[in-house]
Amino acid sequence: MKKILLILSFLICSNAFSQILSSNIEKKTIALGEVNHLVIKIDNLHEQQVISAPKNELLPFHFEEIKDSIGQNANTYERKIEFAVFEEGKFTIPELEFKVDGKILKTIPYEIDVINTAQKADQINDIMKNKEVKLDAKDYWELYKFYILAAIAVIALIIAIIMLVKWGRKSKSSPVVATNQTLKELDSLKKKKYIEEGNYRSFYVELIDISRKFITRQYHLPADVLLTDDLIEVMKQNNTISLDNEKVVEEVFLRGDLVKFAKTFPDQQTMEKDFADIREFVKKSSKDLEFENLRKDV
Numbered sequence: 001m002k003k004i005l006l007i008l009s010f011l012i013c014s015n016a017f018s019q020i021l022s023s024n025i026e027k028k029t030i031a032l033g034e035v036n037h038l039v040i041k042i043d044n045l046h047e048q049q050v051i052s053a054p055k056n057e058l059l060p061f062h063f064e065e066i067k068d069s070i071g072q073n074a075n076t077y078e079r080k081i082e083f084a085v086f087e088e089g090k091f092t093i094p095e096l097e098f099k100v101d102g103k104i105l106k107t108i109p110y111e112i113d114v115i116n117t118a119q120k121a122d123q124i125n126d127i128m129k130n131k132e133v134k135l136d137a138k139d140y141w142e143l144y145k146f147y148i149l150a151a152i153a154v155i156a157l158i159i160a161i162i163m164l165v166k167w168g169r170k171s172k173s174s175p176v177v178a179t180n181q182t183l184k185e186l187d188s189l190k191k192k193k194y195i196e197e198g199n200y201r202s203f204y205v206e207l208i209d210i211s212r213k214f215i216t217r218q219y220h221l222p223a224d225v226l227l228t229d230d231l232i233e234v235m236k237q238n239n240t241i242s243l244d245n246e247k248v249v250e251e252v253f254l255r256g257d258l259v260k261f262a263k264t265f266p267d268q269q270t271m272e273k274d275f276a277d278i279r280e281f282v283k284k285s286s287k288d289l290e291f292e293n294l295r296k297d298v
Helices: 002-017 138-173 175-191 200-219 230-240 245-261 268-297
Strands: 020-027 029-031 036-043 064-072 075-083 089-093 097-100 101-105 110-115
Touching: 002 029, 020 064, 036 097, 036 110, 036 230, 097 138, 101 175, 245 268
Parallel strands: 029 110
Antiparallel strands: 020 036, 036 075, 064 075, 089 110, 097 101
16 A cells, blocks of 8 residues: 555656646648647746747748747746648648757647638639729839930930041041141151252152042042043042132142153242142132032032
8 A cells, every 4th residue: 555655656746847748730621821820838847948940940841830939937838830831732740849858748740631712613802902093203203214214325325426426527537637637748748858959759749649649538539549631630520629729730730740750850949839839729628618518508
């Protein structure tokens, strides 16, 4: 009798100081996406800590944890989990382990049946009706301002490129640029002192070469490839160069051809005059072009 009382006392004391784990699941059959609840409770902790999986990581893969709250005091540990499953079928919540003072406590496994409650014939209605929202100009601006600004920037860039190309071409081929360039070439020829040294052949070769390039650039006539007689004929037919300038070009070019083939030997005065006449022709060329433009406008 004493032995039985001793054994009973020992069992009662053991149960009084051991931890008790319990678990409860709200539903074992749920619809797709329906929220279910699992509650796990451990009693008789006697201020001992409970070690388990971190929040939102207790349930296996298919179970989407929505809320995982843990409450613990000196004697009780309680964990409440809200979850949902978004696939049809049978899914198992396995034994879940909790460690208390080196001892492993396990829950019982639960099998959850997930069903699709919607039928093909069911009409699916929106929870709320769509609202029509009226937008004013400010709202549209806020929505599309980056696209509008980007489009404006692209258009401005294209216009700038076109203007630069046109301006560049125009400036390079403008009458003033061609005139100034040729005047510099003539000044360089003057500094070579061909006239003072009587080197008439080199003088006329370079003078006519400069003049031919100028006529080609300024009047867009093929002076750089035509023979002198052909060039004179083209100038007269073209009627772009004034009569006075045509006469200067004709006289200097014909004299240059004679010098080139040693058929004439001009003196210093003649060379000076030819240089001055060509220089004046270059300076007056812009007036020829202005007159030509006016004639076209009329």
